[in-house]
Amino acid sequence: MSNIARVTREGIQPEISRPDPSRIVAGDPVHTTWNIEDRDGLYCGLWQSTPGTWRINYVEWEYVYIHSGHSVLSDADGATTVLKGGDSYIIRPGFSGTWQAVETTLKDYVIKG
Secondary structure, eight states, X not given: OOSOOOOOSTTOOOEEEOOOGGGEEEEOOOEEEEEEEEETTEEEEEEEEOSEEEEEXXXXXXXXXXEEEEEEEEETTSOEEEEEXXXXXXXXXXXXXXXXXXXXXXXXXXXXX
């Protein structure tokens, strides 16, 4: 195994999933995940969601870089953060609210427990 890994979807079998039905607020979002790294409490890869809204509750740190699309994170108090292509954010443990994929959104993610 090399100590350098390219972040790409090429050659990686994607995982297809949906949010738990009890978390869905609107739509029928489909999530596609290309996991690149899963070791030592670090997870990274690419993730894509089709439009829809679901409840989220972060218990880990996540860094995201948005490649394309348009999503809106709303916290429990209603404050919103718009995510569009070229944006990067850190989502800290304890963030609770909703993720709305307004347009199909593709992101890089790095999660640290």
